[in-house]
Amino acid sequence: MADLTKKHEPFVRVAKRTQVSTKKSVLLQISAFVLAIIAGGLFILLLGENPLEAYKHIIEGAFVGSVRNPLSSVQATVVRFIPLLIASLALVPAFKMKFWNIGAEGQIIMGGVFSTYFALFHSDWPHAILLIVMILAGAVGGAFWALIPTIFKIKFNTNETLFTLMLNYIALYIVRYLEAGPWQRTKGYASIGSIDDNARLPEVFGVHIGWIIALVLMVLMFFYISKTKQGYEISVVGESQPTARYAGMSVGKIVLRTMIISGAIAGLAGALQVAGIDHTLSGGIAGGVGFTAIVVAWLGKLNPFYIAGISFLFSILAKGSSTMQTQLGLSASVADVVQGIILFCVIAFEFFINYKLIFKKKEG
Amino acid sequence: MSDTQYAIELRGITKIFGEIIANDKVDLTVNNGEILALLGENGSGKTTLMNILSGIYHPDAGTIKINGKEVVINSPKDSFALKIGMIHQHFKLVEVMTAFENILLGTNNKLNRKKAAEEIKTLCDKFSLKIDLKKRVCNMSVSEKQTVEIVKVLYRGANILILDEPTAVLTPQETQNLFEILRAMKKDGKAVIIITHKLNEVLEISDRVMILRKGKSIDSIETAKANAKILTEAMVGQAIDLEIERPETEKEPHALDVRHLSVKGADGRMALKDVTFDISSGEILGVAGVAGSGQKELCETIAGLHKVEKGAILFKKENIVGKTPSEIIKAGISMSFIPEDRLGMGLVASMDITHNMLLKSYKNSKGIFLDRKEAKKLAEDLVEKLSIKTPNVSTPVRLLSGGNVQKVLIGREIESNPQLLITAYPERGLDINSSYTIYNLINKQKQNGSSVLFIGEDLDVLLELCDRILVLCHGEVMGVVNAREVTKEDLGFMMAGQKISDGGENNG
Structure with a gap:
């Protein structure tokens, strides 16, 4: 034995x-x-x-500005914070429903594409109307991009993770095509060029107003998830679809609605990026934010306020470490x-x- | 060292999960050639204790001695090397393989099949086990599968057998058969531990009863000196009345009429075949049948969750086939199906009691926001009325023990005052006090004039609580009988597939 x-x-x-x-x-x-x-x-x-020195550079890089504009670094950090927070918030309802939307990146890009259309071809519209239309168009673009995998999921039970992931690359190549094709500014040079001043977002405290939108969204998302009937339905569907059906919920409708919201918010981030920072549309519009958002949403345990905190830490790290790297060569x-x-x-x-x-x- | 060499000797076994003490200094001994019944309410730590013996859990304190030698069991493999064999409630067999292949799995005797077959045959003769070695497991009845499990464990040389609620899936006749096998094992000098909560079975088969209450070993009683009353009191810790009431009510026939209902199961086979029955208002219709006879499909179909192939379901003279679940809920039909894992359908595990109260009623309030006030009040009422053990109503349901989870579900369904209450296994795994609370609640529904479809597994309960009993076998109705007149034996025959057609007329 x-x-x-x-x-x-x-x-x-x-x-x-x-x-x-x-x-x-x-x-x-x-x-x-x-x-x-x-x-x-x-x-x-x-x-x-010296690690201590390196960390000092990170902190300084994120917060200490130049002599001429002491706020410049903080502003640059906030600029990184806006798209990350919005994209992470976009994932909250989807992940809460256990719909693994890995496609925020593509949804941001498509939001950018849709809003750029108005910036390029309707730049003569009144400033306020143009901006509102651009932002709404961004939301529609993102929602459209999220809708495609969702419909396939509902109809044919396709794997949403792979589907949303693949759509990221398609979105990216659509931008490449537009840059080199129909929206090309100068022949032989793959770029759309800058958008008209009329299509640019105003600034508050030196940062485009996207930060206000992001913070409002954070609060709205908190209430939506934890206090509304729709938020309740999302939680039930995420926990168990048989239970949701048993309770008389129409699961397909809820999934569709939730993914439209998720995609629209991600698309919004894209529109803000075009109108607020990039002032153009390029392949780098999302710059991996859609992927980082997945990590942020997870670490924030899908709580909008935690997510905001973590987004901010990530933004400090991103901004600060780029400074560190140049300072230390x-x-x-x-x-x-x-x-x-x-x-x-x-x-x-x-x-x-x-x-x-x-x-x-x-x-x- | 003790003088007697027990087959198993547990001393001071303690197992703690977070804040819950599942086993608290439990002592247990079994002799060779003895059948020990392990009795205890749900959550009293029976299964944890057996999982410690089979190497699934590791105790936080205490010693295990097997045949007088102190051992440490780290894995099921170790448990096996100590000749401990466990028959789980859910069989662990490979469905597509034959009985023979299943028995040989995990042993090294694959090469000499002929010799192995002979050994198995001798073994079966010795314990009067009847199996067809060439039959595939997927074609076997539950009782046959159980026999394969037993042979498998015996063939691997087990001297100590642990059976976890083995009779839950058997007809009364099959249970008798199992008991014969257990007696043969006892004669052979094997130590047997049987976990069950059916008192009459405990009294019939065991030599000694060991009672667990709230994780502690309370008592060990010789079965010869025990009766149902003594055992219940030891188990619950107080005297209780074991009578189930069956109040007389005014009955209005044909509240629900099910006509020639045929339904396909998840595997594509017919799960219900031409099922016809009716329930009056103020009546409890019981449904008996071995597990998997179509009970689940019946519940789900009436609740609108399952596609109907053929037939009609008339509720108050209106056909509800094809209606959505939410329309059916609105019509006053409520279903509470307690699946084996208890949380599968009907409750959201990560949510608290309050939010679970809202599951079916959240749409009733106006506006876009959830109205939690009433739900919270309802939750607090239920906690008090059904004595649900929870720190407060904001504790996630998954942290409650099984019985309490069930009270939340059934409480909610009954509180919605349905006209038809479908309830499947509502007392599954509940302690005795809670079971009686549930029976009383169901009786109250009946007295209020509701119809109740009661899917049960304990025949004694069905016979005492219901007005009539419908027996299902392989999705077919074997008959509808008067619960006041039918015997348990007759029910057993019907559950095994014999049609009886008397006493089923509704005279209401």
């Missing part, structure tokens, strides 16, 4: 936690962040730089690696929020 005495017990076992107190959860998240800072620091040390990918390390630590610590380790007791 096998030796099944005490010696046989493994050194460490993993057990699922039933419920974690908020305090413990916050503590774990803070320790994840600290660990991430240390790990990132080690990496910088390996490159022969490091390669462009260093900032990405540091961001990656921090992200990895935070996500890895999710494991410890859900599970605990039990070590072998001393023999006695």
